[in-house]
Amino acid sequence: MNYLEMLAYIYRERPSGKITLGLDRIAKLCDFLGNPQDKFRSVHVTGTNGKGSVTKLLSNLMIEHGFKTGAYYSPHLSTFKERILVNEQFVPEQLYLECFKQVQKFAEMMDQLGESSKPSFFEFTTAMAFCIFERMGVQTGAIEVGLGGRYDATNILKSDVAVIVTVDYDHMHILGDTVEKIAFEKAGIIKFSNPTVCGETKLGPLEVIQNVCKEKKSELHLIGRDFEFDKVQLKLNENKFSFRGLRNFKDLELTLNGEHQFLNASVALQAFLLFAEKLGFEVREEAVRKALKKTINPGRFEVIGDNPRYIFDGAHNTPAAATLKKTIMTYLANEKLAGIVGILDDKDKIGVLSHIAPLFERLIITRPISHRAVKPEETYELAKQFNKNVSFEPDPIKALEILKKERWPTIIITGSLYLVGYLRDYILDGTLEPEWTISG
Known part of the structure; x- marks a missing residue:
């Protein structure tokens, strides 16, 4: 073995x-x-x-x-x-x-x-x-x-x-x-x-x-x-x-x-x-x-790269989303932000989205790589209540490539540690750990 x-x-x-x-x-x-x-x-x-x-x-x-x-x-x-x-x-x-x-x-x-x-x-x-x-x-x-x-x-x-x-x-x-x-x-x-x-x-x-x-x-x-x-x-x-x-x-x-x-x-x-x-x-x-x-805690308002600058935060529940909103307003006030958000089905999607979705000038809803995320379309429909410039792309990597082509200077990836880990892995290494084929 x-x-x-x-x-x-x-x-x-x-x-x-x-x-x-x-x-x-x-x-x-x-x-x-x-x-x-x-x-x-x-x-x-x-x-x-x-x-x-x-x-x-x-x-x-x-x-x-x-x-x-x-x-x-x-x-x-x-x-x-x-x-x-x-x-x-x-x-x-x-x-x-x-x-x-x-x-x-x-x-x-x-x-x-x-x-x-x-x-x-x-x-x-x-x-x-x-x-x-x-x-x-x-x-x-x-x-x-x-x-x-x-x-x-x-x-x-x-x-x-x-x-x-x-x-x-x-x-x-x-x-x-x-x-x-x-x-x-x-x-x-x-x-x-x-x-x-x-x-x-x-x-x-x-x-x-x-x-x-x-x-x-x-x-x-x-x-x-x-x-x-x-x-x-x-x-x-x-x-x-x-x-x-x-x-x-x-x-x-x-x-x-x-x-x-x-x-x-x-x-x-x-x-x-x-x-x-x-x-x-x-x-x-x-x-x-x-x-x-x-001390660095990966995936908790972690900043990687420049042009674009990626910010990873695994805010997966309502209190964490409220904290993320406050942190964005502290460090990134008045900046143009794009976001990729994916939320597990057993989480309070409205609670999370109400805090973070309005912060983005451009938002893409995607699916975290998890058996607990089979309703990403539901997340997308809910996100429309809080952001007018929102689209749906179930593949996280395709969502990332869309924002890169649109040349957003700061891209925030959040809503689930599963999503954060998946895209962080891809961004840092240009590939994915083979474990994703097992755990997803």
Whole structure:
């Protein structure tokens, strides 16, 4: 078996269409593997938006302080290898195959017990990640939740610090139809007597999180009360802020774009300071500065190229679309913008389009490469409400070539991380990862 055959098995043989809540399967699978998730210290990160950026920042903070660090992300943009990184680098394909075979052996044993016992796609890949981290001898981990928290496969971690970045509406069919219910699911990652860091300010979700922290005797660190930031400079790829929390830092540089990234960086920094306190190591200012400046989170208001300049942002839900609108107005006010937008069918299409569609002088609606996007024509019909110069091209690459021929100076690609990853891959390499033929 080679790497692509391994991926084909994971995508096609592991149940993913129906989510069965619970930690029993992942716990059993990891128990078979010798519980590799217990072999490293970690920070566990959830949130409706911002968790990917916070996880990246934490990973780099750990690396710059000398720790061999495993980081786990989802979803990926262009290649499955982006999900499981050690020191922010891809791991060897051979190691993937070795750990895959270990996990497959036990997963197929569990399959024999019935449909409800079959490890899902995410449970299988989470077990692989922990196996890889153990094999590579990671000391610390920055682990991003896949969905929610309480029943997410990553929640078998015995994390040292829990992070809840934000709480808003997304995945309501699974997590609940109120922000309070969603907050309860995310608060499920809070561990008994270990600290929690929260970047949310809405009273409803906060009350839920505070109650869970009280019940679990977790010290809660809140933005605006226990730590805060001051905006110093917003300049594309050259942003600055000052931080006050467990320690104070002035004029920290941040390559990540958008004022919301000051919140994400502050949440990550407070969590890292607590992590250092828990593990008993010294936080060095020069390492903090280097980590924050070097952090890039692909597909989150990421700027590539010039003439045309491409901006990739995976704003896939209404709060993220509102943030993208604010970020565009901050950095690109009065510029002529063209957009390529594709949205998955299970998302709030009107909510996303109402924020971003009016920003473009020229808009093309397309189809993200995903089995969850089979109604792109529906997206197009809805987009007509918000933009008069909108057209439909289901092939993302053809949509891109249309805008290039029309010589738009800035092209923004957004609405789905699947779309962002597909076109980013094509633009950077002039070709596509062979994985797209398997995962799409």
